[in-house]
Amino acid sequence: xxxxxxxxxxxxxxxxxxxxxxxxxxxxxxxxxxxxxxxxxxxxxxxxxxxxxxxxxxxxxxxxxxxxxxxxxxxxxxxxxxxxxxxxxxxxxxxxxxxxxxxxxxxxxxxxxxxxxxxxxxxxxxxxxxxxxxxxxxxxxxxxxxxxxxxxxxxxxxxxxxxxxxxxxxxxxxxxx
Numbered sequence: 001x002x003x004x005x006x007x008x009x010x011x012x013x014x015x016x017x018x019x020x021x022x023x024x025x026x027x028x029x030x031x032x033x034x035x036x037x038x039x040x041x042x043x044x045x046x047x048x049x050x051x052x053x054x055x056x057x058x059x060x061x062x063x064x065x066x067x068x069x070x071x072x073x074x075x076x077x078x079x080x081x082x083x084x085x086x087x088x089x090x091x092x093x094x095x096x097x098x099x100x101x102x103x104x105x106x107x108x109x110x111x112x113x114x115x116x117x118x119x120x121x122x123x124x125x126x127x128x129x130x131x132x133x134x135x136x137x138x139x140x141x142x143x144x145x146x147x148x149x150x151x152x153x154x155x156x157x158x159x160x161x162x163x164x165x166x167x168x169x170x171x172x173x174x175x176x177x
Contacts, residue, residue, distance in 0.1 A: 001035050003036060006026035006029055007023060007025070007148065007168065008025055009022070009175035019173040021170065027061055033065070038069065040062060040066050040165070040167065041066055044070060044143065044145065044165075047113065047143070049070045049072045049113050049115045049142060050073065050114070051067075051107075051108050051114050052072050052073070053107075053114055053115070053133075053134055054076065054116070054118060055101055056076065056077070058118070059117055060076060061119065062119060062147060066115075066145070075104075075107045077101050077102065077129075077133060078102055079101065079102070080102055081102075082102070083104055085104045090102075092125040092128060099126075099129075100129075101129045107137065108134055108139040110139070112138075112140065113139070113140050116134070116143070117144070117145050120146060120147070120149075121144070121149040121164065121166055124158040127146075127155070127162075127164075131144075131159070141162065143162060144162055144163070145166070146167075147166070148166065149164075149166035149168070150169075151169050152170075152173070
């Protein structure tokens with residue numbers, strides 16, 4: 001299945017100069033969504049993952065079925081003020097702004113083997129925030145899995161030595177890539 005054919009290029013969203021890679025057609029297809037879940041899980045099946053962590057909102061779309069596929073728990077990482085229990089917060093920069101994320105202080109424990117999941121790896125800010133939060137709670141971060149990676153933004157350099165897998169890579173802002 002050509003998963004790339006399910007990703008729509010939207011120029012100048014959310015601001016001029018950004019080529020947004022829209023996953024809405026991909027998640028609307030049951031077959032494509034199932035294929036993404038299986039492919040995201042494959043490199044991690046024998047890694048002893050106990051928790052899958054994903055940031056809202058699009059990370060949740062892939063994190064929950066991936067956790068099920070890996071027989072692991074799912075941990076939501078949310079924007080400030082959205083979690084009802086004691087939290088830890090980490091602020092970070094995005095490719096077009098800044099944000100903060102929170103995790104429940106009891107969401108992961110020392111000994112948990114964590115896989116970080118997101119729909120898109122751009123500058124690496126969101127994955128880095130998730131990594132820092134999990135690390136502060138004593139979890140072992142096994143790696144990160146993303147559906148789309150924008151390689152021209154060099155997130156892998158920022159996130160070294162984290163093992164990262166991605167299903168689709170884009171090397172430019174070209175909408176025809």
